[in-house]
Amino acid sequence: MSEIELKFVTGDNAHQAFTQRVLPLFENHSINVNSHREMRLENDYYDTDKLDFQNNKMGFRVRGNNGEYEQTLKTNGVVSGGLHKRMEYNVALENSRPDLALFDNNVWPQGWDITVKNASLSKQFSTHFTRNAYVVTIDDSVVEIVLDCGEATTEKASSSINEIELELMSGNINSLFSLAALINNNMPVRLSDVSKAAQGYQLLHGFNAKIRHLPDFLPLEESTTTEDAFCHAVQTALAHWQHHEHVFCESGSIKMLGEVAKSVRLLLQSVSLYLPVLQCPELLTLHQKLVAHAGKWGWQDDLQSLRYLLSKKSMFSKTLSKHPAVVSYLQGRQAGLMHAHEPEKLFFDNEATDIKLLAISLIQNKPWQSEATGFDHPVLEHAKGWLSQGWQTVQQSMPLSKTMGPVNYSAVEIVLRQTLWSGFLLGDLFVEERGNFRAPWLDLLTGIDELNALLMLKQSIDDAEVDSHNEVRKWTAEKLSTLIRIMERTRSVAMQRDIYW
Numbered sequence: 001m002s003e004i005e006l007k008f009v010t011g012d013n014a015h016q017a018f019t020q021r022v023l024p025l026f027e028n029h030s031i032n033v034n035s036h037r038e039m040r041l042e043n044d045y046y047d048t049d050k051l052d053f054q055n056n057k058m059g060f061r062v063r064g065n066n067g068e069y070e071q072t073l074k075t076n077g078v079v080s081g082g083l084h085k086r087m088e089y090n091v092a093l094e095n096s097r098p099d100l101a102l103f104d105n106n107v108w109p110q111g112w113d114i115t116v117k118n119a120s121l122s123k124q125f126s127t128h129f130t131r132n133a134y135v136v137t138i139d140d141s142v143v144e145i146v147l148d149c150g151e152a153t154t155e156k157a158s159s160s161i162n163e164i165e166l167e168l169m170s171g172n173i174n175s176l177f178s179l180a181a182l183i184n185n186n187m188p189v190r191l192s193d194v195s196k197a198a199q200g201y202q203l204l205h206g207f208n209a210k211i212r213h214l215p216d217f218l219p220l221e222e223s224t225t226t227e228d229a230f231c232h233a234v235q236t237a238l239a240h241w242q243h244h245e246h247v248f249c250e251s252g253s254i255k256m257l258g259e260v261a262k263s264v265r266l267l268l269q270s271v272s273l274y275l276p277v278l279q280c281p282e283l284l285t286l287h288q289k290l291v292a293h294a295g296k297w298g299w300q301d302d303l304q305s306l307r308y309l310l311s312k313k314s315m316f317s318k319t320l321s322k323h324p325a326v327v328s329y330l331q332g333r334q335a336g337l338m339h340a341h342e343p344e345k346l347f348f349d350n351e352a353t354d355i356k357l358l359a360i361s362l363i364q365n366k367p368w369q370s371e372a373t374g375f376d377h378p379v380l381e382h383a384k385g386w387l388s389q390g391w392q393t394v395q396q397s398m399p400l401s402k403t404m405g406p407v408n409y410s411a412v413e414i415v416l417r418q419t420l421w422s423g424f425l426l427g428d429l430f431v432e433e434r435g436n437f438r439a440p441w442l443d444l445l446t447g448i449d450e451l452n453a454l455l456m457l458k459q460s461i462d463d464a465e466v467d468s469h470n471e472v473r474k475w476t477a478e479k480l481s482t483l484i485r486i487m488e489r490t491r492s493v494a495m496q497r498d499i500y501w
Contacts, residue, residue: 005167006180008189011348014162015132015147021186029182034135039065043127045200046098048120056109059197062098069093073103125154125200129161141171143179152196157203161196164189177361184357188348191356193242209251211259212243217428222380229379230274231363233425237267238359245347254307257343261300267359268294269421273386278368278375286358293351299341305453306334316457323472329464383426384501390419391499400495405484406451413448420445433500440494447487454480
């Protein structure tokens with residue numbers, strides 16, 4: 001059968017918080033509880049010696065509940081910003097021993113020899129938890145609210161499970177969003193696209209705290225409609241946001257916060273770009289919320305500059321290693337930013353989850369279809385005009401007749417980033433023509449990142465109030481001068497490139 005569900009994680013005991021803060025509000029919101037049951041579920045996840053299930057993004061488990069056993073196969077489905085759509089197959093068992101042959105043959109990837117797979121199955125990890133399941137009626141829809149509290153375990157490690165899943169059993173998908181909003185408004189939650197199986201595999205193999213890079217361009221076809229292009233942009237931004245949010249929560253890697261801030265800005269630029277065509281009140285509301293929320297991530301620019309300054313792989317490392325007092329000051333400033341803004345709390349912020357839910361509901365419901373025209377026309381019809389408008393603004397901000405210094409480059413940073421985001425969103429429509437147009441502009445943006453780091457270092461040397469730092473002051477001034485000369489040459493090359501649209 002097919003599942004449609006939303007999934008939250010919470011730092012609290014999920015069921016306790018739900019019963020104290022959300023359940024008492026059901027009557028006022030005309031939500032009726034049809035049933036409630038509590039179960040202790042013991043789940044063992046299996047894979048082959050070649051990890052065929054993991055490699056095919058499938059999950060296979062045997063679940064025990066009060067002496068009854070069932071095996072479940074979940075195939076690789078579609079996750080859109082936290083809304084899960086996937087196939088699930090369940091077969092009752094007489095005991096806890098798995099048997100792949102009990103599933104229909106058509107559920108397996110092509111070429112799978114089930115006899116061979118069965119022979120190489122072994123238990124990889126377990127997820128044991130208490131499940132409280134509520135079946136509720138809301139707006140003529142039936143939804144199951146599942147609260148799981150427990151832990152995932154391997155032979156050597158464990159991690160807690162505190163999840164809330166909303167599954168649509170019948171009716172309108174908007175009922176999921178209504179319930180999700182009620183939960184989000186009354187307890188700290190964040191949307192998640194990480195399954196219990198994925199959590200178990202992370203424990204088994206160790207956590208990979210690496211950035212998942214965006215492609216050079218958002219994949220599009222010439223025939224892609226404006227509506228589909230927008231939905232793809234939103235899904236890409238949400239997936240990038242949630243992935244790096246999760247990686248930060250698991251690893252504490254500061255690099256991931258820069259990627260979260262990037263995701264928020266990409267989502268904001270996507271909405272800003274398409275709003276004139278896909279006009280509707282819901283999209284305007286999302287835009288307003290994103291503008292406000294993006295402001296909460298402005299401190300990330302300083303944090304990433306500090307990360308760059310303190311990196312042992314950066315151009316600053318050799319020089320700064322001779323000046324421990326400056327390094328200590330920079331480290332203190334970095335810690336101060338983290339303490340002041342508490343990024344993990346931002347992830348569980350009501351506003352952040354509200355934005356994600358609104359974005360997901362928009363691409364599900366497409367409210368502009370009843371408000372606007374042209375949403376089903378090819379996005380190519382708008383792309384050239386949008387790109388031209390952006391680059392005209394950039395050229396007016398930094399004309400070749402004007403000599404630019406650090407202050408000037410800092411002033412154009414936002415408009416340059418926005419215009420490059422538009423190129424990311426639309427450039428794939430011009431594969432043959434786009435050539436190397438973006439390369440010098442991207443180099444210029446990298447130069448601005450280095451410039452911001454040098455300006456922060458210059459200020460930090462002064463703020464540290466250590467008299468013996470004339471050497472590093474001189475070095476910083478020389479690097480600033482050299483960088484500006486390089487950026488000016490790059491700007492000259494960029495301004496003379498022919499546009500690709």
